[in-house]
Amino acid sequence: MSPVISPKALSLGKLSLFFCPLEDELLTSAQADSIRRWLPEDELTKVSRYIQLSARDKGLMVRGFLRGILSLVAKETGANGESVSPADWRFEYGKQGKPKLVSGQQAQSGLLFNISHSGNWLVVAVMGKTAHHNINELGVDIERSRQTTNIYPILNHYFTHEESKALLALPNDKQRERFFDLWALKESYIKAKGLGLALSLKSFSFDFSGVKKAKLDLFAKGVCIEVLPLFAGIQLNLHRGESVKLADTWSVLFGKLNEEYRFAVSLDLDSKLDIHAHKMDIKDLLNEFESN
Template structure:
């Protein structure tokens, strides 16, 4: 019998600021993509959005090649009913790679979990805590009664912090299941009563100045599903919440009958996209 191991989720933090958008750089980045991907990139109306999409797709391919002999241009993707990307079945079976991505303003976060022969459900979300967001009108529509009750016990300042924590967690869960907003955000809730804290280093010197060098992680977050979520109730779900700095936080949700997950964090700069492996 194979020894059980804790699944490791690698989080790759990639910069989306100060992107090179000259003709030569864009041409170089397009060489890695399929014709279908290039068509999707060019559907964006804003030139800046097209450039960002080019970088996002290239970052993903380059990161995946850290786990395999496949070159960045060799990866092929398929999309679920609600648009969740994954590797085509042949490559997923061969590499055991599961991934998910999220970006907000200047940061892209790529989550990767390699479990050969053991399928998992993986979702990640990164959120920018915007001071302009009217949280009162939003949370009453999208948070469960229990989450609202817990929120109202907090001070106004802490309510705003908890709001964005919950939003990141909810996004990571519905991305892990692949069902997206077809799942009511009120149909599940998170419990913070048994939090455990740990600190992981943000590896590499490429980290943008101002980010925490040591990332605070909170695990032990309970996920409670209502009866409408029966398909997911037999899955063991693990949720983790972290902070990059005072403005950005992220959440990871991992589904599968697994031991507690471990989180590793790395950074990846845009200069890596213009060098050989």
């Protein structure tokens, strides 16, 4: 049987992005029961609070994907030299709700993660600390482009003058695209900092003047199934009153999963990122643990 994740694609120094479909019809009753067995009482309670069955199923899938992916990554990277069951992971939360592993597990595994979901997609970003990649802040966001959103009133409230000016200088048919690119990047940085909206969206900005287009191979079961467009070379600037400072110790990038969904990553790393992307289905993930 082909491995869910190719061992060659993972190491503690690489950023792994897992794209996980959340269509509730993909989850059977037996699979939902399997995920429930992984969850502690507090997470089961949170899921049960959703009124709609589809929302409960998505809540289960998000938690199942995260726990299963962390276990697969820990196993393949050799983190701590031991396997960790999906049911054994424990999380704590920052003041604004950012999840992370409890300190003991994070120290043992070396893993840092962040998640985001929008519509029918979840993205899980995982990276491990090494002597050369000692990151402490990681944020990821996935956004669904919506044609009904009136983007122009939002510009003055949440974008800096420089961002708005650059966006409005684009051809009309490109302005909506840039809006959602910026929104995904801003969300990823806010999530990396763990401050929520306590961090003003106007206190930082992104400059696309040096953007470079690249490609990101998307794998499933160790086989490349698609090539995604990826954009790097984006400059993050920090605003303090009238002064603007380049955040040169950060790496930011965004890409497109398809025409409707784009994703962005921000992390406190000033060296070149080695990125691997994987499409993960809940059936394959659960089968990986049931077969062991």
